[in-house]
Amino acid sequence: MTLRLTARVLPPVSAAALAVGLALGGCTSAPSDRTTRAAPSSTWAKGAGAPEAAAFMRIQIPEGATEVSGAVRVQPQEKVYLLSFVTSERTAKTIAEDLRPDSPLAVESPSASSLSGDGFRHLGLTPPQELKSVRTTSACPPCVDDSRRRHIQGIEIHIGEVPGERVRVYLTAY
Numbered sequence: 001m002t003l004r005l006t007a008r009v010l011p012p013v014s015a016a017a018l019a020v021g022l023a024l025g026g027c028t029s030a031p032s033d034r035t036t037r038a039a040p041s042s043t044w045a046k047g048a049g050a051p052e053a054a055a056f057m058r059i060q061i062p063e064g065a066t067e068v069s070g071a072v073r074v075q076p077q078e079k080v081y082l083l084s085f086v087t088s089e090r091t092a093k094t095i096a097e098d099l100r101p102d103s104p105l106a107v108e109s110p111s112a113s114s115l116s117g118d119g120f121r122h123l124g125l126t127p128p129q130e131l132k133s134v135r136t137t138s139a140c141p142p143c144v145d146d147s148r149r150r151h152i153q154g155i156e157i158h159i160g161e162v163p164g165e166r167v168r169v170y171l172t173a174y
Contacts, residue, residue, distance in 0.1 A: 041076060044122065048072035053083035057155065057173045058148050059098070062091045067168070069123045078153075082119045083171040092159050092167045099155055099171075100144045101137040108136050115156045116172040128158030128170040135159045 045052075050070030054061050056079075061068055065085040073080040087095075096105055114129045121127055128134050136158045141149035149155075158170040 043074050045072035045074050045079070050083055050085075053081040053171070053173075056081045057083065057099075057152065057171060059083075059095060059171070061085060062087045062095070064088075065091075066166075069125070071119065071122055073119055073122075078174050080115060080119065081171075081173045082116055082123065084120060084123060084125055084168060086162055086166050086168050088165065089167050092169050095169060095171075096137065096157050096159065099139040099149075099157060100141070100146050101139045101157060102143070103137055105135040105137050105157070105159060107133055114172070115154065115174060116170070119172070120170060125168075125170075128160055131158075131160045133161060 048071065050061065050068045052072055053070035056072075061083075062085070065087045068085040070081070070083040073082070093105070114127065116127060116129075118127055128136070136156070138157065139146075139155040141152045141155070152173050154174060156170075156172040160168045160170065162168050
């Protein structure tokens with residue numbers, strides 16, 4: 001008889017204990033000595049550089065361009081492609097126009113907001129959002145039905161002054 005009484009009492013007590021445990025468990029945070037992520041939030045793709053970024057953006061690195069560099073940052077939900085080079089003002093404008101920007105290139109005040117974040121620093125460059133008098137615009141290939149780049153969600157275009165008759169082009173796409 002004792003066994004039957006215990007068997008009848010245990011299930012309701014266990015269910016109540018389980019419910020309380022679940023309720024309290026949902027309201028507590030993980031212990032500070034325990035990490036929930038196994039990997040950093042973003043990494044740099046090994047071996048990926050300017051050719052991969054240019055191919056993703058479907059642009060030709062201009063003939064005669066110097067200081068060409070690029071990288072691919074792998075983030076949890078997407079990849080961000082960075083490309084930079086120094087070229088003539090005319091070539092830079094042609095590339096920007098070919099990307100079908102939302103608005104013309106214009107000087108904007110420096111902004112911390114950028115798709116590239118500090119990615120250009122990874123390439124040894126001052127990020128464009130930290131430059132004075134940098135001209136910038138953006139493009140949304142799907143918005144303008146650019147079938148050449150329909151796989152790209154957005155492109156940032158920055159053009160900054162460099163000594164001489166040339167400019168540095170910074171392109172960021174995802």
